[in-house]
Amino acid sequence: MNQAEPLLSAETLGRLERLELVTRKIFRGQLKGERRSRRKGQSVEFADHRNYVPGDDLRFIDWNLYARLDKLFLRLFQEEEDLHFHALIDTSPSMQFGQPSKLRFAQQLAAALGYIGLCRSDRIKVEPLSDSPIPPASGLRGKSSLWKLLQQLGSLPATPHTSLEAAVKRFCIRNPGKGIVVLLSDLLDKNGYENALRALIARQYDVYVVQILSPEELEPDLVGDLNLVDCEDGEFAEISVSPRLLQQYRATLQGFLNQIRQFCSRRGIVHMTCSTQQNVDQLVATYLRSRGLVR
């Protein structure tokens, strides 16, 4: 896929406008939004009555009920709040691999999810994972911010070797609010991913982990005696490719994915594995919908 192509096509945008981000938690937003809140607010949707106490807004007194019962009751309405959506994109060198690259895939996915949120007036924030200080990304709201979103995605700074744990903790410190966090990464961090996900859980984010792997990682097409060099830390591994080695690699990969999946399911984290060969439109429309991230 050509890197110069837009992240989202017009047809994709049209399909995404009909979707919305779903959270399994109800959060307190900062602005009125299009989501019902557990809180009672000022929306048009009736929620309950309560006794009037002095000081209440007289506009919400249910005068019909006063006529029948001769008591003052106050009408309560469902509060509608906005949703905070964070897309954490791993921009480490390992994400540069694949055709298209895993980073490109992550950018497209983040753009799609972000556009869905923008259409629902959610607060969208796209941040690269970095364990070094970077300028904070501004939150985006409204469909008009689509191009800003795309601009932010297109200008994600490439980071060198990134510790997933350190980057996530830095994100948590800078973003104390709650909301949905979609972590777009290959999770191939030799220091582990567990602490990073625990940090997000501790902040009570609704966490979605989208693990992006390239076909070369899922089904390596290697032959001969190779000296594999890690692009991030330069560590090497000498292998002599044989069917047995490839079989063992596949078993190791499957074990690794099952380990992540088990870790996430125990902690209420939705884990999804994607290949860069998958179509983003179909992924959002079918796979992410089936996993409950959008509807």
Added chain:
Amino acid sequence: MNFNSPWAWLGWAVLVAVPILILLLYFLKLRRQRLQVPSTLLWRRTLEDLQVNSLWQRLRSSLLLWLQLLVAILLLLSVLPIGCQSEQTIGQRHLFVLDTSASMTAVDGGVSRLELAKRQIDARLSELRDYDLAMLMTCDDQVQIFQTFTADRSLLRRKLQDVTTRPRLTNMEDAVRSAVALTTPVNSAAKTSGDVADGNNESSGAATAVQPATLHLYSDGGFPALKASEATDVFIEWHPIGQALVTNLGITTFNAQWNERKPEVVDLFARVENVSSTSLAADVELRRNGQVIDVIRQDNINPGTTLSLDFQDILPAQLDAVTEYELRLIVEDDLTVDNSAYCVINPARKPRILLITPGNDGLESVLSTTLIAEGVELVVEGPEFLLSATYQELVEQPLYDLVVFDRMAPPQLPLANTMTWAVAPSAEWKVTPAQPPVFVFFGNNTHPLTANLNLDALGFLSASSIQAPPGSSVLLTAADGPLIVIGPRENFQDLVLGFSLLLQEDGQWLPNTDWPSRITFPVFMYNTLELLGRLGQKEIASSIRPGQWVRFKVGKQPQSLTTVSPSGIRQELRPQTDGSFLFNAVDELGIHRILDNNGQHLRSVAVSLSDRRESDIAVKEQTLIGNTAIEPAETTTGEGTNLIWRYILLTALVALFAEWIVYNRRILL
């Protein structure tokens, strides 16, 4: 079923090394292709999982490796003459007899005949079947068995490479007789069973049912016709080595002798034969002690002609130094060993004579005559000498050539020839009491001591008859018995006379006989000194052939001598029990010098080939066994047939190696 493996440990080591080498090549990853990947996390985990039994896992998973090993082992086994011994497998037996005589050194085809014969045998070995047995013998004037019957081709080839020529004559008759003895069914079967009983597994491949053998003679045919009886029960193939048209001029005779009329002149006589197919020209050099003293140029020596050469050289009559002669042909021909011949003249050695007597004018006067006194070293001792320690040395060492006991018996016989007057020299001899008077009955005219001597008229006032040990010869007989007897004693001879020249009467010694006044007495004494004392032996030594023995004595008996060969090889000689030295002319032509412990040159021994049959190197059209002519067999001269498999094997191994490199991407095609 037993496997017959003809390979020695070295061959098996190579066999085992090839698969090991292939295995090592799989583990010696010289250069891996670098490849950058997003992360080595999963790969390292994979490798850790595979780390247990990783070696065998890798081997198990490498189909190519197993295929390579299989192909390599099959290739190696294919070239091995490994077979299974079974009752059905009865191989033929081949006996290769290789001529190693002097004529096989001829270079008439760009390569020596021996080398050519080796190649032909090597090629013939390749044509044998796996279960055929072969044996290798060489022959010159001796027969040598280099390898008994075996199916091990590599062993035979190694032994074949060890064969070298010797400058000796050809005795094919002995070789064929030995070969027939070794290959006739009865003898071979007995030998085979004997080998098995001895645990000799080299001939374990011998067939239980012995097949007739084929005798392969690889020779240039320079040997006389074989007797028909010597070639029964074998099939003989004669493989002539060399060419019929050759170029050779050889010295077939070279001798020296003192001139009978002029004592100071040495006559040297030589024969030079042209056995070539063309006329030749040559220079003939005569060297004395390394210096050229005469040169003869012969411009046209026709084929088949013999050139007789005579030289004369003047030497001092009393020669006190060794004189060495060399006759050398300056000519370019195919055989070089017959282009030189040698002979020597050694100084005469004075024999040492010991006379032990109480006093005997007749005996002493004879020994002091000019002819004898100049030719011997005489020592006279009294009766007390027999009791001295010096005499004991004579018993232990051969210090004298002849010891004369005059009227006194020795306590022990010395290590020398003895002459005893009037008494028995040892307990083996018996002397009867003196019987007066005694007259000679007859003398032995055939013995060298008394030949041509008329002793019949001798008379003695008193004499005793002698009872000699068995094997003795009676030289003079009287009516009562033998008067003079000579008998052997190990390496010596004892001469016993039953009378004395003097007779004791009234305390005075009077003549017992008039024999000393007769001419026969000094002649008899001279004969005795000549035979028992080696007086006047000529010291001209014609050359001997390699392998022959020569016996000689030197003046005073040394403990050892040193021989120096023409190439400078030194060898120590120890005396025999009779004080003489035995020298074996080893396979080195030229003049061998004999030195004493002080380095003094005592004498020389000349070793020359000088044989017409060896010089005649032209290959004959046929050879005869009895009246049957044997035509030359067709020989395999090409060496490619037996070496092709090596190239095929090498190519296959190289192909395997190249395939391994390509497969592992060590090179890019």
